[in-house]
Amino acid sequence: MSPLPHFFHTLIIGAGAAGMMAAARIGQRGFSVALLDHAVKIGEKIRISGGGRCNFTNRHLDGGDASPYYVSQQPRFVRHALSRFSAQDFVQLVEAHGIAYHEKHKGQLFCSGSAQEIIAMLQEECRKGGVSWHTGCRIDAVCALPEQADGARFEIRSSSGLFCCRNLITATGGLAVPAIGATAFGYELAKQFGHSIITPEAALVPLRFENWTESGLAALSGIALPVCIRTGSGKTAAAFDEDLLFRHKGLSGPAVLQISSYWQPGNSITVDFAPDTDLAAALCHGKSGQKIQLNTAIRQLCPHLPERLLDCWLAQPAFAPYAAHKWADVPNTLLQQLGRSLNEWTLLPSGSDGHKKAEATRGGVNVKEIHPKTMESRLRPGLYFIGEVMDITGWLGGYNFQWAWSSAVCAADAVS
Ligand SMILES: Cc1cc2nc3c(=O)[nH]c(=O)nc-3n(C[C@H](O)[C@H](O)[C@H](O)COP(=O)(O)OP(=O)(O)OC[C@H]3O[C@@H](n4cnc5c(N)ncnc54)[C@H](O)[C@@H]3O)c2cc1C
DSSP, rough: OOOEEEEEEEEOOOSSSSHHHHHHHHHEEEEEEEEEOOOSSSTTHHHGGGGGGGGEEGGGGGGSGGGGGGGGSSSHHHHHHHHHHHHHHHHHHHTTTOEEEOOOOOOOOEESOOOOOHHOOOOOOHHHTTEEOOOSOEEEEEEEOOOOTTTOOEEEEETTTEEEEOOOOOOOOSSSSSSGGHHHHHHHHHTTTTEEEEEEEESSSOOOOOTTTTTTGGGGTOOOEEEEEEEOGGOEEEEEEEEEOOOSSSHHHHHHHHHTTOTTTTOEEEEESTOOOOOHHHHHOTTTTTBHEEEEHHHOOOTTOOOOHHHHHHTTTTTEEEEESGGSOOOOOHHHHHHHHHHHHEEEOOOOOOOTTSSEEEEEOOOGGGGTTOOOOOTTTTTEGGGGGGGOOOOOTTTHHHHHHHHHHHHHHHHH
């Protein structure tokens, strides 16, 4: 005889940021709720986030339309949830727990101590709600039940036993960093219930380029500088003013992580090293009567560009013969070419570092099939999706965690 299943009003698969937030809220309203997670150690993504300080939200989300900060086939989907439970609402929770925080830049709020404090806060909220925990729990099967007298609509077979529940919330996140427990489980579950998946791809990820070492760019490894970076055109155009970091294998830093969420294979990216100056014009118009060398001129026009980068730039075959020439003697065609190369450095990425090194996943469960106010499936009553498993990817800067908190609150309020 098979054992009787444990009944819960709500079962949540995935005890990460969104799962814990939802569980705490449902439990505190007096409903029975359990969190199932295959990982033994909970909240690992929170622990490693923001360099160990967890950039838990962003102040820019308070006030206007939040959709420009999210990449999705339907970015407007985020609007309701992010106004229902705002960045300020999460800040109030953080303050209520006495967690010290500070704003870094561009509205980004970080713990002043450690990301562990956010995990402890969520665990404490879950404890107050009497949430049941099943960690190290392998999910073997999920099936829908015919409507039953006790209201159970789903049955879950797992290594921790048999469960049934009225509401099933999928909070299994995206594919970033499989080493700490990311899986495609949420997508498979969604497909099982008829949902479509927007192809998941690595986002907020360093980019790679062919012949990087051969072209001498690997030698620039370690250089960081502010740039404007762009990709796409028309409706798919994206641009960010952020810091760029040269690496041995390609480019990284906030500029590249941000643009990677918009970059499509086959498309180029363009880097502007001097966004405030039209260097072609400045070099041509300023040269008259100038006795200084071209390399000195460019240093004067772009004092923020690191020496190592400029040396490498001027060592390119097109510019090297003129680098030590008097500025006034350099032909305008060459000056224009040099200026444009620094204002519009165009590169064709060959790929990215992939899910292993990504901070997020773009794509996921198609939000057209989810109610934006409740996060409930439009195809299967009682089935919910929250957090990163959906086709919602935030910018770098606390936007992904805020999506996890806000979508969790919407689902929690809907089931309770
Ligand atoms: C290195 C790094 C740094 C980051 N820094 C920031 C930051 O500072 N600010 C920010 O806003 N965002 C940051 N992010 C993104 C942020 O961590 C995620 O967007 C957020 O954690 C998503 O929350 P979630 O609850 O949807 O998924 P997760 O927090 O990933 O939780 C998913 C849970 O589901 C569990 N799970 C997965 N598969 C299964 C399965 N088959 N069975 C059972 N359980 C399963 C996992 O073990 C995990 O506990 C960072 C991400 C990374 C990788």
